Amino acid sequence: MPDIQDLPLGPGVRLIAHDANGLAALDKPAGVLSHPNDRADEPRSLLHTRYVRDGEYYEWTSQGRSPETGNGTPDAPPRRLWLLNRLDSATSGAILVCADGDLAREIRALFLRKQILKVYHALVFGIPSQARQIWRDRLVVQKKGGVIRTGTGGNIPSEAHMTVLRQQRSGPFPLALLELEPRTGRSHQLRVQCASRHLPIVGDATYGDFAANRAIAKKHGLKRLCLHSHETAFDYEWRGRTHTFRATAPTPSELLRLL
Structure with a gap:
C-alpha cells in the first residue's frame, strides 16, 4: 500500500x-x-x-x-x-x-x-441576474516573461456552471458567494469569466475591481483572492476495480463572514 x-x-x-x-x-x-x-x-x-x-x-x-x-x-x-x-x-x-x-x-x-468534477466557491462583488447560469466564453491565454494573462475575445472555448449560494445586498458593496463548476480548465478561467460579467472576485489583483478591493481590505482586513477549490470527485479504474474518490475542503471563514 x-x-x-x-x-x-x-x-x-x-x-x-x-x-x-x-x-x-x-x-x-x-x-x-x-x-x-x-x-x-x-x-x-x-x-x-x-x-x-x-x-x-x-x-x-x-x-x-x-x-x-x-x-x-x-x-x-x-x-x-x-x-x-x-x-x-x-x-x-x-x-x-x-x-x-x-x-x-x-x-x-x-x-x-474532463472526467473529474471540480467545484469552486468564489466571493464576488455584485449579484448575478439569475440564480443559475451556464457561462460560455471564448478566451485568449498569453504568457509573457513567465506571467499568464487571460482575456475574452479569443478562440479557446471555455464553460462553467454558476449557482448563487448566498448574497448580501446591503452595505457599500453588494456581494455574492458563487458555486462555480468549470467544464473546461483554462488558466485563470473562472477569474476572467467572473470579471467579464461585472462580477469580479473579491481580492483579485489582476482582473478585479482594484478600488473595491482596497476599500474592503481597509474595512475588513480581507487581503486575499476569495476563490476556493471546494470539492473534487471522480471515479477511476485501478487493478480491475472501480473506485470513487471525493474530497471536500471547507470554505474558509473569510469568504463567509461578510455575507
Whole structure:
C-alpha cells in the first residue's frame, strides 16, 4: 500500500482525504505554492521538500534513514508524491496528489478527458441576474516573461456552471458567494469569466475591481483572492476495480463572514 502518512506538509497545508491506493487530497491555504519554482520557494510550497519539475513530483527521504545520516541505518529509498493538478498560489482549497506514479498517470488522463468534477466557491462583488447560469466564453491565454494573462475575445472555448449560494445586498458593496463548476480548465478561467460579467472576485489583483478591493481590505482586513477549490470527485479504474474518490475542503471563514 502506498504510504500517504507523515508527509512534509507546507505551512497550513492539511491532509483532507486519502484512499488505500495512494490517492490523496490536500487543503492548500491561499499564498502557498502548488510547487516551488526554485529552492528558495520550498518553505512556502505544498510540501516543504524538493520538487522534480520534469516528473512533476515531490521527493524526500524519511528522517534518519538517508545516506547522509552516517549512523549505520539502512538507506531508505526516496519517497515521492506526484502532483496531479495545480492551483494558483492565491487560490485556496483542495489539490490532488498521489503516492503511486502509475496511478498518477491514470488520474492525469482523467483530467485531460474532463472526467473529474471540480467545484469552486468564489466571493464576488455584485449579484448575478439569475440564480443559475451556464457561462460560455471564448478566451485568449498569453504568457509573457513567465506571467499568464487571460482575456475574452479569443478562440479557446471555455464553460462553467454558476449557482448563487448566498448574497448580501446591503452595505457599500453588494456581494455574492458563487458555486462555480468549470467544464473546461483554462488558466485563470473562472477569474476572467467572473470579471467579464461585472462580477469580479473579491481580492483579485489582476482582473478585479482594484478600488473595491482596497476599500474592503481597509474595512475588513480581507487581503486575499476569495476563490476556493471546494470539492473534487471522480471515479477511476485501478487493478480491475472501480473506485470513487471525493474530497471536500471547507470554505474558509473569510469568504463567509461578510455575507
